[in-house]
Amino acid sequence: SYVLTQPPSVSVAPGKTARITCGGNNIGSKSVHWYQQKPGQAPVLVIYYDSDRPSGIPERFSGSNSGNTATLTISRVEAGDEADYYCQVWDSSSDPVFGGGTKLTVL
């Protein structure tokens, strides 16, 4: 089955840019979705189809996907962005796969 690899943790100072990667074999050929999960809460979709933002998600959140790596970029990081972030793709049209998650710490 398809494997998505995320760094366990990323740290960033407030106001700086955070980049969270999601690695997978030729992931650039797949559509990647990103979810934010704050402690004790359900996941929230923040990026879909590699780089689209759902309504209500700040423009500070952006995504890209090429080759073997997809990236979630959070610009001008705020304390409220501290959360776990998960990437997700479809291994086939019926099997979604999640990455192991990345804990974003705002210093």
Place this chain on the structure above:
Amino acid sequence: QVTLRESGPALVKPTQTLTLTCTFSGFSLSTSGMCVSWIRQPPGKALEWLARIDWDDDKYYSTSLKTRLTISKDTSKNQVVLTMTNMDPVDTATYYCARIIDSSGYDAFDIWGQGTMVTVSS
């Protein structure tokens, strides 16, 4: 406004069968393209997809758990039910239901329920 809410027992004993209900509003599972999935998350661990049911009653299951899972829907009640047999302590997790609007076959889970924590212990 689209909402989903999970319900079920907080505690089950090993070997028992777990039955969870996802009650939703703001959309209909009889509408073309609408799908509901179940996803779980053990404490401190990553998300794991379990099952999915589509508007046309197509059903899909996690390869590793398919022998233990059954998903069904009651369109009139706006509910999706998941049963998992032979529960084990490793099945202790928060169980979420989430919606997909199927347009490409590779869509995101756009709305999630709040989740329900299930502990498996004797």
